Amino acid sequence: MTAPDLFDRFAKSSLSPDISDATRLRLQAMARYARVQAGDVPIIEEGSELLVFVISGSVKLVAQASQGREQVVAFHFAGDLLTLPVHLAHAYTLYALEDCELVYFPASQFFKLAVTEQGMANDILDRAMGALARCHEKTISLGRKNAQEKLASFLVTIAARLGSSEDGASVFELPMSRRDIGDSLGLTIETVSRQFSELRELGLLETSGRSGVRLLDPAGLEARAGHLAPAD
Amino acid sequence: MTAPDLFDRFAKSSLSPDISDATRLRLQAMARYARVQAGDVPIIEEGSELLVFVISGSVKLVAQASQGREQVVAFHFAGDLLTLPVHLAHAYTLYALEDCELVYFPASQFFKLAVTEQGMANDILDRAMGALARCHEKTISLGRKNAQEKLASFLVTIAARLGSSEDGASVFELPMSRRDIGDSLGLTIETVSRQFSELRELGLLETSGRSGVRLLDPAGLEARAGHLAPAD
DNA sequence: CGGCAGTTTGACAAGTCTCAATGGGGGTGG
DNA sequence: CCACCCCCATTGAGACTTGTCAAACTGCCG
Numbered sequence: 001m002t003a004p005d006l007f008d009r010f011a012k013s014s015l016s017p018d019i020s021d022a023t024r025l026r027l028q029a030m031a032r033y034a035r036v037q038a039g040d041v042p043i044i045e046e047g048s049e050l051l052v053f054v055i056s057g058s059v060k061l062v063a064q065a066s067q068g069r070e071q072v073v074a075f076h077f078a079g080d081l082l083t084l085p086v087h088l089a090h091a092y093t094l095y096a097l098e099d100c101e102l103v104y105f106p107a108s109q110f111f112k113l114a115v116t117e118q119g120m121a122n123d124i125l126d127r128a129m130g131a132l133a134r135c136h137e138k139t140i141s142l143g144r145k146n147a148q149e150k151l152a153s154f155l156v157t158i159a160a161r162l163g164s165s166e167d168g169a170s171v172f173e174l175p176m177s178r179r180d181i182g183d184s185l186g187l188t189i190e191t192v193s194r195q196f197s198e199l200r201e202l203g204l205l206e207t208s209g210r211s212g213v214r215l216l217d218p219a220g221l222e223a224r225a226g227h228l229a230p231a232d
Numbered sequence: 233m234t235a236p237d238l239f240d241r242f243a244k245s246s247l248s249p250d251i252s253d254a255t256r257l258r259l260q261a262m263a264r265y266a267r268v269q270a271g272d273v274p275i276i277e278e279g280s281e282l283l284v285f286v287i288s289g290s291v292k293l294v295a296q297a298s299q300g301r302e303q304v305v306a307f308h309f310a311g312d313l314l315t316l317p318v319h320l321a322h323a324y325t326l327y328a329l330e331d332c333e334l335v336y337f338p339a340s341q342f343f344k345l346a347v348t349e350q351g352m353a354n355d356i357l358d359r360a361m362g363a364l365a366r367c368h369e370k371t372i373s374l375g376r377k378n379a380q381e382k383l384a385s386f387l388v389t390i391a392a393r394l395g396s397s398e399d400g401a402s403v404f405e406l407p408m409s410r411r412d413i414g415d416s417l418g419l420t421i422e423t424v425s426r427q428f429s430e431l432r433e434l435g436l437l438e439t440s441g442r443s444g445v446r447l448l449d450p451a452g453l454e455a456r457a458g459h460l461a462p463a464d
Numbered sequence: 465c466g467g468c469a470g471t472t473t474g475a476c477a478a479g480t481c482t483c484a485a486t487g488g489g490g491g492t493g494g
Numbered sequence: 495c496c497a498c499c500c501c502c503a504t505t506g507a508g509a510c511t512t513g514t515c516a517a518a519c520t521g522c523c524g
Contacts, residue, residue: 049361063368063371063372065372065376065377065458065459066458066459067458069376069458070376071371071372071375071376073368073371073372074368083361083364083365085365085368089369089372089385089457089459090369090372090459092368107361111354111357111358112354114353114357115347115350115353115354115357116350118347118348121346121347121353121357122343122344122347124357125343125346125347125353125356125357125360126343128357128360128361128364129281129315129339129360131364132315132360132363132364132367133315133317135364135367135368135371136295136305136306136317136324136367137321137322138371139295139303139305139367139370139371139374140295140297140303140305140322142371142374142375142418143303143374143415143416143417143418144297144301144302144303144418145297146479146480147479147480153321177502177503178502178503178504179502183375184375185375186374186375186376187480187481188480188481188482189502189503190480190481190482190483190503190504190505191479191480191481192503193503193504193505194480194504194505196503196504197504197505209488209489209490210488210489210490210502210503225321226297226298226299226301227297227298227321227322378511378512379511379512409470409471410470410471410472411470419512419513420512420513420514421470421471422471422472422473422512422513422514422515423511423512423513424471425471425472425473426472426473426512428471428472429472429473441520441521441522442470442471442520442521442522465524466523466524467522467523467524468521468522468523468524469520469521469522469523470519470520470521470522471518471519471520471521472517472518472519472520473516473517473518473519474515474516474517474518475514475515475516475517476513476514476515476516477512477513477514477515478511478512478513478514479510479511479512479513480509480510480511480512481508481509481510481511482507482508482509482510483506483507483508483509484505484506484507484508485504485505485506485507486503486504486505486506487502487503487504487505488501488502488503488504489500489501489502489503490499490500490501490502491498491499491500491501492497492498492499492500493496493497493498493499494495494496494497494498
């Protein structure tokens with residue numbers, strides 16, 4: 001598949017259909033592409049903030065702290081938009097969890113163009129607000145939850161994104177390793193594993209192989225996620 | 233001071249000067265105002281996401297988890313823009329840390345208008361991206377830092393925002409209590425207090441009264457913040 | 465000056481991390 | 495197609511950071 005094909009798929013999935021041809025062409029001119037395998041770093045580029053669209057596959061956005069400690073700031077899946085920040089106090093890197101196709105743009109250029117098209121500006125704003133809201137939710141998880149609540153809420157969130165429903169259960173394959181989950185939740189790989197075991201013993205979920213998960217009791221899991229009951 | 237005055241100050245500080253009069257008038261028509269004292273909840277409104285401009289004072293955005301646990305998602309000071317989310321898995325509330333003046337708008341209406349003015353849309357996008365970047369930084373702090381690193385990086389960040397320089401030292405008054413700091417860093421009030429004492433014993437800072445802070449060695453503090461060295 | 469709320473300090477408990485060993489999945493090569 | 499091997503995941507034991515509970519202290523405000 002060639003780059004133009006990738007741009008078309010990007011346009012179809014992530015641009016509103018009533019974008020003007022002129023804007024579309026200018027977007028295409030500034031678009032860059034990455035097709036990478038699991039584990040690779042898709043984008044090697046410094047100096048400017050990037051706007052990255054995940055066309056297929058899944059990625060993790062990782063921040064490096066001192067002493068080799070890593071924090072997964074966010075996971076993103078096909079259809080998502082993410083921003084790759086220039087480093088502030090920490091350096092950020094994007095990694096492919098699976099084989100991936102990405103389309104990306106220098107953020108400032110993209111914005112300059114986006115604000116000339118109302119539909120596009122609106123869409124980008126919505127996505128940015130959505131990303132901010134998800135980051136806020138993650139903040140709560142990291143700051144005020146114990147290990148079990150962290151894993152439970154993580155699984156509930158992933159299930160909402162990737163899960164398919166099978167008579168009350170939610171079934172999905174985790175594209176990330178236990179280490180990635182730990183690095184995302186602020187836990188060690190061992191603690192993640194222990195919590196998986198405990199949730200299994202509680203009858204809330206089953207696992208098959210390394211990545212298969214079946215949430216047997218989504219409501220029970222949600223109850224252990226430390227979320228505020230909506231009716232409170 | 234009357235509401236129109238507040239709008240003028242908002243316009244002067246937070247709107248680009250070349251906004252059209254029509255847009256300005258429509259903004260004024262949808263603007264709402266809050267003037268509250270420390271500790272108050274400035275905005276009681278449900279159902280839609282709000283865009284809040286802090287004209288004066290400072291606020292904390294708090295998320296309630298189950299069992300009365302609170303997580304401070306962000307502090308905001310005069311000049312800041314923040315979004316007050318409709319609740320997702322958690323409920324959010326805004327509290328005034330000091331006497332405050334706020335101007336706020338329903339986010340969707342504001343956006344609809346903002347995208348008709350390029351400068352405005354750009355500005356809002358920039359601010360949203362900035363908020364997202366700060367939230368990412370907070371994620372790292374919560375997920376991968378110990379208590380001392382959390383407090384050190386918190387103080388460095390606040391100093392950059394509120395501190396005034398006095399021959400190498402950075403001096404400021406904390407508008408928030410130890411509890412607020414703990415709720416922001418995912419620590420208890422006792423742990424925050426112990427870390428203050430330890431940093432004091434290390435000669436990195438002095439405190440005066442409950443809120444006065446003098447960072448004697450900002451570089452030394454930064455070194456303990458767990459940040460990645462820029463040159464790495 | 466007195467009282468109260470917020471802060472500091474101390475002792476102990478608990479949860480998570482660290483280090484270590486075992487187990488199992490899944491990919492590779494024969 | 496099967497067997498092997500390596501890497502990831504699981505399980506266990508002990509250490510350590512942080513949380514919990516309690517008491518003393520001190521700014522701050524009336």
